[in-house]
Amino acid sequence: MNLKRLxxxxxxxxxxxxxxxxxxxxxxxxxxxxxxxALQGVSVFVKGSTKGTQTGPDGTFKIKVSxxxxxxxxxxxxxxxxxxxxxxxxVFVKLVQNNASLNEVVVIGYGxxxxxxxxxxxxxxxxxxxxxxxxxxxxxxxxGKVAGVAITSNSGAPGSGSTIRIxxxxxxxxxxxxxxVVDGMPLDNGGISGVANPLSxxxxxxxxxxxxxxxxxxxxxxxSRASNGVILITTKKGKSGKPTYSFSxxxxxxxxxxxxxVFSADQIRSIVNTKGNxxxxxxxxxxxxxxxxxxxxxxxxxxxxxxxxxxxxxxPYRISVGFLNQDGILKTGNLQRTSxxxxxxxxxxxxxxxxxxxxxxxxxxxxxxxxxxxxxxxxFDPTQSVYSKSNRFGGYWEWLDPATTTGLKSLAPLNPLGLxxxxxxxxxxxxxxxxxxxxxxxxxLPDLHALLNVGADLSEGKGTVLxxxxxxxxxxxxxxxxxxxxxxQYRQTRQNTxxxxxxxxxxxxxxxxxxxxxTAGYEYQDYLTMNYNFGDYTTxxxxxxxxxxxxxxxxxxxVSFMGRMIYTFDNKYIxxxxxxxxxxxxxxxxxxxxxxxxxxxxxxxxxxxxxxxVKAISDLKLRVSYGITGQQDGIxxxxxxxxxxxxxxxxxxxxxxxxxxxxxxxxxxxxxKWEQTATTNVALDYSILNGRVSGSVEYYYKKTTDxxxxxxxxxxxxxxxxxxxxxxxxxxxxxxxxxxxxxxxxKDVTLDLAFNATYNQNKITKxxxxxxxxxxxxxxxxxxxxxGNTVLINSVGYNRGAFxxxxxxxxxxxxxxxxxxxxxxxxxxxxxxxxxxxxxxxxPKAFFGFSANLNYKKWNAGFVMRANxxxxxxxxxxxxxxxxxxxxxxxxxxxxxSTDYLNTYFSGSGDKYFLSDYYVQNASFLRMDNINVGYxxxxxxxxxxxxxxxxxxxxxxxxxxxxxxxxxINGGIDNNFYPRPRTFVLGLNLDF
Numbered sequence: 001m002n003l004k005r006l007x008x009x010x011x012x013x014x015x016x017x018x019x020x021x022x023x024x025x026x027x028x029x030x031x032x033x034x035x036x037x038a039l040q041g042v043s044v045f046v047k048g049s050t051k052g053t054q055t056g057p058d059g060t061f062k063i064k065v066s067x068x069x070x071x072x073x074x075x076x077x078x079x080x081x082x083x084x085x086x087x088x089x090x091v092f093v094k095l096v097q098n099n100a101s102l103n104e105v106v107v108i109g110y111g112x113x114x115x116x117x118x119x120x121x122x123x124x125x126x127x128x129x130x131x132x133x134x135x136x137x138x139x140x141x142x143x144g145k146v147a148g149v150a151i152t153s154n155s156g157a158p159g160s161g162s163t164i165r166i167x168x169x170x171x172x173x174x175x176x177x178x179x180x181v182v183d184g185m186p187l188d189n190g191g192i193s194g195v196a197n198p199l200s201x202x203x204x205x206x207x208x209x210x211x212x213x214x215x216x217x218x219x220x221x222x223x224s225r226a227s228n229g230v231i232l233i234t235t236k237k238g239k240s241g242k243p244t245y246s247f248s249x250x251x252x253x254x255x256x257x258x259x260x261x262v263f264s265a266d267q268i269r270s271i272v273n274t275k276g277n278x279x280x281x282x283x284x285x286x287x288x289x290x291x292x293x294x295x296x297x298x299x300x301x302x303x304x305x306x307x308x309x310x311x312x313x314x315x316p317y318r319i320s321v322g323f324l325n326q327d328g329i330l331k332t333g334n335l336q337r338t339s340x341x342x343x344x345x346x347x348x349x350x351x352x353x354x355x356x357x358x359x360x361x362x363x364x365x366x367x368x369x370x371x372x373x374x375x376x377x378x379x380f381d382p383t384q385s386v387y388s389k390s391n392r393f394g395g396y397w398e399w400l401d402p403a404t405t406t407g408l409k410s411l412a413p414l415n416p417l418g419l420x421x422x423x424x425x426x427x428x429x430x431x432x433x434x435x436x437x438x439x440x441x442x443x444x445l446p447d448l449h450a451l452l453n454v455g456a457d458l459s460e461g462k463g464t465v466l467x468x469x470x471x472x473x474x475x476x477x478x479x480x481x482x483x484x485x486x487x488x489q490y491r492q493t494r495q496n497t498x499x500x501x502x503x504x505x506x507x508x509x510x511x512x513x514x515x516x517x518x519t520a521g522y523e524y525q526d527y528l529t530m531n532y533n534f535g536d537y538t539t540x541x542x543x544x545x546x547x548x549x550x551x552x553x554x555x556x557x558x559v560s561f562m563g564r565m566i567y568t569f570d571n572k573y574i575x576x577x578x579x580x581x582x583x584x585x586x587x588x589x590x591x592x593x594x595x596x597x598x599x600x601x602x603x604x605x606x607x608x609x610x611x612x613x614v615k616a617i618s619d620l621k622l623r624v625s626y627g628i629t630g631q632q633d634g635i636x637x638x639x640x641x642x643x644x645x646x647x648x649x650x651x652x653x654x655x656x657x658x659x660x661x662x663x664x665x666x667x668x669x670x671x672x673k674w675e676q677t678a679t680t681n682v683a684l685d686y687s688i689l690n691g692r693v694s695g696s697v698e699y700y701y702k703k704t705t706d707x708x709x710x711x712x713x714x715x716x717x718x719x720x721x722x723x724x725x726x727x728x729x730x731x732x733x734x735x736x737x738x739x740x741x742x743x744x745x746x747k748d749v750t751l752d753l754a755f756n757a758t759y760n761q762n763k764i765t766k767x768x769x770x771x772x773x774x775x776x777x778x779x780x781x782x783x784x785x786x787x788g789n790t791v792l793i794n795s796v797g798y799n800r801g802a803f804x805x806x807x808x809x810x811x812x813x814x815x816x817x818x819x820x821x822x823x824x825x826x827x828x829x830x831x832x833x834x835x836x837x838x839x840x841x842x843x844p845k846a847f848f849g850f851s852a853n854l855n856y857k858k859w860n861a862g863f864v865m866r867a868n869x870x871x872x873x874x875x876x877x878x879x880x881x882x883x884x885x886x887x888x889x890x891x892x893x894x895x896x897x898s899t900d901y902l903n904t905y906f907s908g909s910g911d912k913y914f915l916s917d918y919y920v921q922n923a924s925f926l927r928m929d930n931i932n933v934g935y936x937x938x939x940x941x942x943x944x945x946x947x948x949x950x951x952x953x954x955x956x957x958x959x960x961x962x963x964x965x966x967x968x969i970n971g972g973i974d975n976n977f978y979p980r981p982r983t984f985v986l987g988l989n990l991d992f
Contacts, residue, residue: 027062028091030055030074037747039076039095045240047071047083051311053241057936057946063241107211107232109221110451110519110562111504117515117568119576119600119623120218121681121698123147123738125210127236129754129851131864132932133952134252134301134985136326136335137161137200138233142210144849144866144929147698147736147756149212149229152970154197155978158326158335159366161197163970166214166229167700168732168760168843170677172778172794173724174634174708178229179222183343183358185435185455185498186225188527189633193492194366194427194461201362201431201459203322203339205248205305208236215681215700216627220598221519221562223580224630227677227704235358237343238309238316246307247990254299254981256329257955259292260877260965261899265382268887268896276888283894285384291377291896294386294417299327299981307341316345329981331420333369337362352441359434366463368425370473375784375976377416379881381894386417393472394422399893406475412893414472422471423486427463432456435498449504451521457496464489469539478542485539491532499524502562515568523560529553556637559583574602576625584632587672588640594674598627619687619694631675635708635724640670669723677704695739702732709767709794710778728767730800734760750855759846762799776836779804784975785880785914791973792874793838801842801972803874805917806835816903817918820910831912839917842972844924845870858936863956864929868968873923875900875964876975879916883908900963923967925960945992954983 030042038059045052046069055061063072065086072091075081079095105112106124115124123146130141139162143151148167154160169176180187182202195201211232213219219226263271265288272280307320320341327334344357388397392407396418399409408414435455442448467474467486475484502521509516531554533547562580578598585592605611605620683698707728737757744751768775781792781801793804807823810816825835846869853862880886882898885908889895906913932952940947960967964974 023064023066025062025064026072026086026091027060028093029059030061030076030093030095031059032079033094033096039079042074042076042079042095043239045073045075047073051240054239057938107209107234108218109213109230109232110500110502110521110564111517113517113566116604116619116621117566117574117602119566119574119602120213120625121148121215121623121683121700122218123149123212123214125212127208129853130204130207131930132862132950133930133954134250134254134303134326134983135204136324137197138202138204138207138210139164139199139231141204141207142212144851144864145754145756146212147696147738147849148214148700148734148758148760150758150844150847152968153980154970156329156980157369157371157978158328158333159195159197159200159337159364160978161199164231166212166231167702167734167758168762170227170629170702170704170730170732171631171634171675172707172728172730172764172800173710174631174675176228177633178231179225180231180233182233182360182433183235183356183435184437184453184500185358185433185457186222186496186525187433188457188459188494188496190494190527190529192429192431192459192461192494193490194429194463195364200335200337201339201364201429202233202360202433203305203320203324203337203341203362205303205307205322206235206320206339206341206360207233209234215625215698216598216629216677216679217576217578217600217625217681220578220596220627220629221564221580222629223560223562223596224558224582224584224594224632224674226596226629227631227675235341235343235360236307236309236318236320237345237356238311238318240311240316243308243310245990245992246305246309248303248305248987250301250303250985250987252301252303252983252985254301254327254329254983256292256296256979257982258965258979259296260378261963262292262378262881262896263382263887263899265289268382268894271884271887272894275884279892280888280894283381283892285381287383287385289382289384289386291380291382291416295331295373295377295420296329296979297327297331299329301326314347318343328369330369330371330374330978331417332367332423334367335364336366337364339363349440349443352443352446354439354441356437356439357434358436359432361432362430364427364429366427366429368427370419370423370425371976371978372473373416373419374978376413376419378877379413379886379895379897380416382896383894386415392470393475394418394468394470396422396472398472401892405481406472408472408475409891409893411891412889413895418471419473422468422473424466425463427461429459429461431459433458447505447507449506451500451502451504453498453500455498457498458494460491460493462489462491467539474538478538478544483538483540483542487537487539487541489534491534493530495526495528497526497528513570515571517564517566517568519562519564521562523558523562525558525560526555527557528555554637555585557585558632570607572604572607574600574604576600576602578627582630582632582674584674586632586635586637586640587674588670591671591673594630594676596628596630596676598625600625600627615690617686617688618691619685621685623681623683623685625681626679628676628678631677631704631708635672639668639724640672642668642670669725671726672708672724673706673726675704675706675708675726677702679703692742692745693739695737697738698736700732700734700736704730704732707766727769729765730763731765732760732762734758748857750853752853754849754851756849757846758848760843761845762841762843764794764796764798764800767794767796776804777838781874781971781973783874783876783879783914783973785876786911789914791915791920792842795838798838799841799843802838803840803842803872803917803920803972804836805839805915805920806831806912807837807839808916808918817906817916819904819906820913822912822916836915840872840920842873843871844868858938859934860936861931861933863931865926866929867924867926869924871923871967872920872972873962873964873967873969874973875919875921875962876973877964879914879919880975882906883913885909921962921964923960923962923969925958925962925967927958927968928956930954931956941992945990948989948991950985950987950989952985952987954985955980956982 042055213230305322309318324337396415399412401409469485535546536544687694706726777795809821878900882900934950937947
């Protein structure tokens with residue numbers, strides 16, 4: 001056996017020696033023909049082969065070529081490709097800038113096309129334009145970068161992710177989230193137990209490009225999942241050539257940028273002593289405690305990534321590993337994520353068979369901080385100490401009442417630090433997303449490609465929640481009031497399997513000046529979830545409750561057929577048509593299938609004779625499209641089937657001295673069908689001054705019909721819950737504007753500016769089967785304060801998410817709101833719910849993004865800013881804490897409160913002030929998300945590696961009139977919001 005190995009090794013050495021004897025090294029440098037500056041990242045290939053390399057930061061390169069090689073090919077985005085003959089000396093190449101960006105191949109649904117041939121609304125953001133800094137989840141890379149795309153971080157918690165809305169969304173009760181496809185694999189957007197955001201399980205460092213499909217022409221090929229747009233994520237792939245290594249490391253420090261404005265201890269003493277009585281004054285403590293300081297911390301984080309990329313003969317590969325350790329600014333919060341990425345791209349059968357193998361694996365461990373401590377820190381009495389003299393309740397000071405079973409004051413807030421430090425909520429989540437895309441170019445018909453894409457998205461989340469027996473939050477919670485604490489667990493698995501087979505045909509027919517691109521295929525996707533149901537236990541294992549069923553296993557399947565044709569005539573006129581037919585198991589057999597077509601036309605005006613020789617105009621194209629997409633997300637898997645469930649504790653039957661739960665029918669809706677959105681899009685793409693100024697202007701109109709709307713069951717039925725039915729319609733219309741400007745382009749300095757603006761108007765046009773003037777709308781948006789209060793409504797004739805409030809009356813002299821005085825809108829002499837009215841809304845009317853990148857020799861700097869205009873937020877912190885009744889609680893304890901009390905002096909009596917439009921506040925803002933600077937230090941380690949260092953600040957500042965903590969609140973209700981931190985980041989990159 002050892003002899004065999006020795007012979008194999010000897011033969012391998014001979015082959016390598018022979019190969020080296022037949023190779024030589026060619027070196028050289030690539031510069032910009034216009035200004036002579038060095039060009040980094042230029043692809044250098046041996047002509048006629050896949051062997052290649054890239055130029056370094058100084059424009060230089062080295063490549064080994066065989067003795068028979070005659071020329072090298074140089075190519076880079078924005079420059080004309082150039083072939084150079086291999087001579088005996090070094091090669092010096094000057095690349096000429098042109099409109100080559102229009103010839104870029106961009107990813108679209110189930111294939112690619114040339115950028116200049118796009119007829120739909122498609123925007124691509126590449127890695128060089130990504131937002132820089134401590135990026136935890138992928139969508140943060142393009143925040144503020146794309147017109148029509150609003151990305152709002154859900155909170156400041158580690159890995160919390162963002163809410164993504166493309167052109168305002170298209171639904172009320174179904175999902176408004178876009179479909180996300182990674183390397184051709186559609187992801188499961190459902191939540192995973194034990195992780196705040198499923199996208200946080202994808203390492204942003206592995207991503208190469210984002211492509212956003214916005215109009216129906218671009219998205220209709222995805223059919224039932226495309227009403228809210230599609231985001232295509234392409235990860236980094238291996239490149240031919242010798243192995244190159246890249247290591248990046250970031251260290252960041254985060255701290256709270258702004259605290260809720262509440263009273264100090266001395267201010268509370270003053271209010272209680274002047275507005276209260278002897279009993280309330282006796283409740284004051286002698287301490288001075290800033291409870292927000294107690295729960296927040298300076299958080300340290302690190303993010304390290306290592307990758308290797310190259311090729312083994314005709315097998316390009318890229319392998320990456322990453323480790324993120326992120327602390328939250330709320331104490332005890334932490335996210336640790338380990339990721340692995342593998343991409344293999346072999347070319348076989350004389351380059352007729354291409355295989356892209358992609359695997360992304362992630363293992364994360366999280367500890368979730370008890371976010372209830374945030375609201376408690378706002379309201380807890382600042383005159384009290386953090387700790388008591390007793391060991392009871394873990395030694396934390398709490399409001400006591402000996403008359404209660406637990407000894408705790410009923411309804412009083414709990415010690416914020418105790419809530420944090422006495423809860424241990426930990427999870428472990430694994431996720432693997434992998435697929436194989438096999439592309440075979442037929443030998444007998446090279447224009448026809450057969451493609452097979454198979455993959456899976458598998459995840460498992462599990463965790464435990466531990467609270468000690470002494471904790472006030474879970475004190476004596478057992479039925480016999482003798483045991484406390486929490487010792488619970490949770491677990492879930494999700495399995496998303498995928499198969500897609502399709503044909504792509506591309507043919508240039510020069511005799512008739514035509515180009516044809518056709519796609520046709522079949523797709524199957526199955527979503528299977530396993531939810532494990534565990535009991536509720538105290539710390540010592542005492543049973544609080546046990547589940548009826550140990551698990552449930554919901555599943556749904558989507559089967560689709562699709563086709564697309566793109567026809568180009570004379571390189572001027574483009575016609576595109578798409579059709580997709582989807583079948584979903586979520587609907588009854590009669591309504592199971594939906595058909596989603598689209599059509600588009602594009603006119604390359606620049607190619608017309610009257611513009612072709614106008615040098616000032618580099619490109620001009622008109623696009624018009626119309627199409628229909630569907631919606632099935634956001635509804636349950638089996639809602640069309642009648643079923644029975646157990647009645648609750650309030651609906652039991654008594655037989656003798658015993659009470660029994662009975663089965664009763666649940667609400668279902670057999671005739672539910674596809675919600676559909678029809679989109680019209682008109683756009684003009686432009687590029688002038690040799691591409692230095694480019695962009696687009698787009699108008700869109702989206703009409704959603706058969707709207708999935710939550711309604712009550714018909715009168716007289718015995719069904720136990722609401723149903724989601726196809727009742728209603730809604731429209732979105734808007735304008736998008738994008739401009740990219742290279743303001744400075746010289747040998748040493750370049751300055752790139754990008755600006756985008758979006759105007760979006762939303763209106764609900766129908767919510768009932770027949771018009772009902774007495775139907776105010778569907779109320780939602782629960783708030784803190786009172787019992788069962790909601791502050792939002794969806795009403796016909798108004799925007800989605802309007803506030804439903806009373807009109808506050810103001811003192812004409814002081815201009816201050818008058819306590820408990822509201823307008824009698826209907827003039828019937830009584831102020832009641834009939835006087836509530838629709839006011840403003842939670843969505844911005846317009847939003848903007850502005851970014852700049854400056855390069856000066858080895859230095860670079862930039863920033864990203866965003867703005868929202870016309871969005872309003874209900875300040876629930878002020879309404880629930882900024883009243884005298886809250887500060888001096890009649891039950892017998894003292895609270896802190898919002899300093900907004902000084903603006904109103906509201907007593908807090910009555911049941912209407914919670915719904916005052918005074919608390920609906922203008923939340924328009926201008927936010928600088930990121931400012932960064934970097935330096936290319938050049939070669940180190942005897943010129944074996946290149947070093948780049950960077951620094952940036954995130955969440956730099958916010959300009960707003962909003963009185964609360966943060967104007968950017970998803971859902972429009974500001975209550976118990978985890979603050980977004982201000983983060984300082986230092987980073988380094990080593991390429992070797």
